[in-house]
Amino acid sequence: MGEGTAGAQVAARIADDLACHGDHPALRTTSGTLSYADLDRRVTAAREELAALGGRQLVRLRPAATADFVVAWLATLTGGHVGLLTRDDGLARAYAASAEHDGHEWRRTGTAAPELHPALRLLLSTSGSTGSPKLVRLSAENLESNAAAIASYLGLTGDDIALTTLPLDYCYGLSVLHSHLLAGATVVLDDRSVTEPGLWERARAEGVTSFAGVPYTFDLLGAAGWPELPTLRQVTQAGGRLAPERVRTLAEQGAREGWELVVMYGQSEATARMAYLPPELATTHPGSVGVAIPGGAFRIDPVADAGPGVGELVYRGPNVMMGYAEAPADLARGAELDELRTGDLARLTPDGLVEIVGRRARFAKLFGQRIDLDRVQTLLGLGGHDAGCAESADGTHLVVAVPGSPDAATLAEVASAAAAGTGLPTHAVRVVPVTTLPRLPNGKLDQQAVARLEPAPVATADSPTASIARLYGRILGHAHVGPDDSFVSLGGDSLSYVELSLRLESRVGRLPADWHRRTVAELAALLDSRPRPTRRRPSWARVDTTIVLRALAIVLVVGSHTNLWVVLGGAHVLLAVAGVNFARFHLADEGPRERVRRVARAAARVAVPSVLWIGAVALLTGQPGWRSVLLLNDVLGSHDWSEPDWHYWFIEVVLIVAAAAGLLTAVPRVMAFERRHRFPLALGLAALTLVPRYVADLASYDGDVIHSSLFVAWLFLGGWAAAVAGGRRDRVLATAVLLAGCCGFTGSTARDLLIAVGVVVLVWAPSVPWPRLLVGPTGAIASASLYVYLTHWQVYPWFETRWPLGGLLVSLAVGLLAWQLVTRVSAWAARVSLPRPHYPPVQRIRQVAP
Template identity: 75%
Template sequence: MGDGTTSARSAPVAAGIADDLARHGERPALRTPTGTLTYADLDRRVAAERAALGAVAPGVRQLVRLRPAATAELVVTWLAALSGGHATLLTHDDGLARAYGVSVERDETWRPTGVPAPALHPDLRLLLSTSGSTGSPKLVRLSAANLDANATAIASYLGLVADDVALTTLPLDYCYGLSVLHSHLVAGASLVLDDRSVTDAGLWERARAEGVTSFAGVPYTFDLLGSAGWPELPTLRQVTQAGGRLAPERVRALAEQGAREGWDLVVMYGQTEATARMAYLPPELAARHPGAVGVAVPGGELRVDPVAGAGPGVGELVYRGPNVMQGYAESPADLARGAEVDELRTGDLARITPEGLVEIVGRRSRFAKLFGQRIDLDRVQTLLGLGGHDTGCAESADGQQLVVAVPGRPDPATLAEVAAAAASGTGLPGHAVRVVAVDVLPRLANGKLDQQAVGRLTAAPVAEAASPEDSLARLYARVLGRPAVDPTDSFVGLGGDSLSYVELSLRLESRIGRLPDDWQRWTVADLAGLVATRPSRWARVDTTIVLRAIAIVLIVGSHTNLWVLVGGAHVLLAVAGANFARFHLADEGPRDRLTRVARSAARIAVPSVLWIGAVALVTGAPGWRSVLLLNDVLGARTWSEPDWYYWFVEVVLLVTLGAGLLTAIPWVMALERRHRFPLAVGLTAAALVPRFWATATSYDGDVIHSSVFVAWLFAGGWAAAVARTPAQRVLVTALLVAGAWGFTGDTRRDLVVITGVTVLVWAPAVPWPRPLVGLTGTLASASLFIYLTHWQVYPHLENRWPLGGLLASLALGVLVWRLAERAPAWARRRPAPRAHYARDHHHRQEAR
């Protein structure tokens, strides 16, 4: 195997992680929420802590236990122990600390535990767990030479320099997260310490303020970013990925995104036994070889040893290099042992491509790599067996979950018990464990468990479930028309549409209480943890749902002469734009976006064309342009009835398709991902130009019903959805109010529009009387059908009984909606998302 580098940037001078930190002078080292520590500051604090630790028992090497945290205090104490020659156990596990006889711990100060330090080999510096918390006390023994060699290699092939700024997106007791700290220290670069989730907008606000140039992620990190939205980081130059296999199509998509936006994706491969990294894929190869882990890190060598029955060219991957551990420890006595291995048999089956790149094709032993942890599947089965559960365990086919098959048609309570035990025994989050009931465990001809078959198992619907998680999963399945929903699924990932969004959000609110603003991106399992026992009399309902329901009532009521309060349709154009931003701007490729937009547009166009066409056949009007929803494009420029009755449907289709086509252009897609708010505001301002031109020139065509002149409302709703700060919301509000004032020529109508869009900008959800929630949801869900059908109802009643005209119009629209929802399955089957991080389809919009 040959080595390579990823950049022409100069490599750092090889030096120890904690050696002479002051050589970097006043350059920033650690950036904390309360201030920045320079390297000179860090050197002084490390020296003081080293002296304080040495004073606990002068002349005696200690086994130090540190609880990992993304704080300057943790970094200082770790470097003090390292440079002082002590051995450190970095763990949250109190039982592990007791088992190995930790002699010193660090709380406010260094504190002896009262246990004498065990015998420690002179080279031992760090102990890390590699068992994936499956109950094994096995630790990896690492020397200072191991740590320094790997840190220097990583800094070299990543081309790290003093100006680089990394963000802590991974825990520091995980070898990958710790290697980010180490590699930046040897390069004299800096690290932003922050323990917030990558889904927290505040994390990325701080990252922008600090000028972050890189961040690291495991596959789950990119899943979260795929649903929460890619961060806007103008200074980003590099993204690294390790901790498990990322699907090749995802690697290619990220690499292509990076190429468009000016940053590199570096896929890496490693194990705790090699300190952190053993291989990396040069970023220029990621798009062409997305299934490879690349070449050996500088100073290391990779080879493939033949394995019987593995197939041509496939064997066990073996690594040799100075970062290979001293060996394992399974008891305190092992801490006195020196280096016992000089190469690492990884247990991974691999092959070397003609280009000289390593590809991992499977596991030789029964381990899974999930959430950056190695899970011993046999040990999991043993633990579950001790609890009286016969099971079969495997890694899911997509590498995202632990699948536990339970034979014998177990009841829901048993499945829930197995799921809880598996999550507890592995340390995995609940949504990463999939428990499946089977008649018998699938086995190979030789009697061994068929791991591939287990990994492909999906959970089936069960009878009345006892747990909130099961109950919500069945609710999702019913509303979305799916045979089964997994606890790790989300509304976004399942491809819900506008009607299901309304119904499901209201049903969830009735069970959970107040929903998170971004509930559609939460997994079923996470939402189950919020289940409320006593819902209040007031619900928190998504603002777009309330606006849709109110608007359709105002529209129909105005047409029946019950009142004259128009402008609701224009508010709904802003709602359409907001929903476009929320559900269409997914982290995906151009083809996927176009497919999603076309599918959503069809869900508006098909029922509209069918209904309007049927009306035209029976009554002789409207004309073919309206039937084909082309009146706005090909018809007269002034209002005429009934050709302009369906203007709102046409406008929503045109602007949605236009926005979808625009944002599918690769460079626009890249711009949107990095500058979401500026792009949306810019489009709003640009769309306002025709509106003000029409006013300035006294244009005599229909302005308030034409897509050219009302598209600014759609763009303004889009901007409202991506606004994150008060200043941004003020700017959006100002643009929308400026556009609405004087737009319709009717002050009351203008005020309706202004009120609606202001609420949309500032209130993601509104308090709503719980008894009205069901009715509100029904009207919002049926609003398109109410709008389409009310033209054939209210004229018969508007002069004799206006209220009856309103009620009859609403009733018929709801009835038609219900019938449409019960259409044959083949007519409304929803294709599964092409990737689990796919966003929701655009909401259907309606109403004048």
């Protein structure tokens, strides 16, 4: 099962015959090039100097991307000594290293070497054991067989030039050195970060053909920009799971640019690599780690409750370690393993490829519950929180590290979400702010460091009122938020309503229907009076109906466009939702000028990103026309549907109708009437705007009716009426008007029925039950609905004929990414432009709290 084939294996040993490659470059450093002949001479000399110390040594080497380190390591290896590659002085003392290389010469440490097994050559920390004395014991056969297998399946030759982008005490980084030396290739030694332009300038100058990365490497490159390397032929990835969509995207990028992506899988316990995915399969099987390396084989042992076909992955091959060492006495032991139980849960695909589905060891056992730490991190990520999770060192808490400068409100949200996702009591979740997530040299999360984190001290001046005020300030971009401010008074709108309501819900519990008009102090009083949960939170939550409808509607819209289904009418439901939000956020008790400014700000939040995006699309593709770019196609364009000019009809309608309603209600007399008769005004306007819709039917109007603001404004105004309906009678009347508009509106019974169901739910159900697990994703999609709608026109056509589901998923992903980008840029701009907020002390806040 999953056996590797050797192919044309490289037969030479790592450093036994370096001189056979003559003057071909072996190492390129910042100070010059070292040929294989030069390297051989230096290794021979260093080996003789080390032998002069007498006896077999346990040599401590400090890894560095330098020729001196490579020479010292190769001299240790070929001289029959044992190398301990570590930067940790304590680890070297714990294992009684008898010699060391200081970068220039050998010296004794004054400690006698422990008894060393004849086959032992290398000691490495495992990827998860930083700070622990547990080491992996590796033999010469382990190192040579793995290097030969890697050189074979990567097809390495003397023409290859590799760049060191990983530490050389990390088994993956060391394997790059070994496999390239074995093949007579060249290694460019450089210890700079992949985010530094100078590294890639040098790589271009050296003609680098390959580099290696862990998932964190590609995160950094995604932020810093992908390097331009005309000579690049291969990129390898291991050290953790890269999301399948990232694998596919990178592989497709490589196909365009002329290089291959090789996804690999390994552990320190197997020297470096156990599996690789042939590059031609990266786009079709991006979730797989492929097949066993040459000379290796896999099997899958069943695991109870793991699922059909899923079990623990077991590897057999000559690269499997001799065993672990936890004390100097263990270094005398021989090989104790002939196979490696990886601890990973895996299954075989129908094509015989290995697919990793989980990690047995990434579980915590707390309060009698088995908690999947990866799942907790994923759930928190869906809620917009980057975090790292581990079981506390004393086994009593789930520790969640949150990077950056999270405020008290954010930490409380994370704690609540983690408790809800795990079923743990809130006191068992320890949320700790950190500057950055602690990581190992290979880029993986340092779980032991997270496990040791202690609770941060809580400032005594941080009351519930202050923390909620900070939450409002962060999401709404206000530096000064006082106890008497509310969501409406601070200019909140539908774009920020979703995020803030969900975050408040996680802190306060179920929100009152009018929370957006309540003050910060009133909401803080709810938090103070809320009983503390004594049992697991229910699996269902009640969520604001507009949030659920926004998310469902945009999914239906995009799914219909990409041909995954044909369920039309979602955009028209969104018009009614927009009307509800208009009434909620823009009809505040204020003067005419303030209302105009409020509506203008809300319109700008929609219009500015829309004009920028559509304008960029038009500039690059030549369409749509300028009317659509300026969102004036509905006013100045043809009255017939035409693509792509009418693609953005929904945005134009919302802006036109909301601006008209805002300006109308800013007229002093209309404003006075609206304050006394909120529902009659909204209902009357909704009924009035039904007239053009029916006149068009009676007159057999041949233009586009269902996408034009003149004929669909009743939906927006009907939503307004639903929002201000005061009782059953009002709701019945609002329902009657909306259903009258739906009847025969689109010419499709199914479409009319979907719109009708949506508006009826909107009128009668302020909130709906929703699976708690889906609250975060639903809120994210709802928040990003504008950006999903804007960008999906450029995304889904790539998928609609081949993979409709992919069209939907990628469209949602791109929209979510755009939303996050705009949100973070806006928050950054607010932080830069506004003074640091000052919150009143606790004593003063509590005096004004009811």
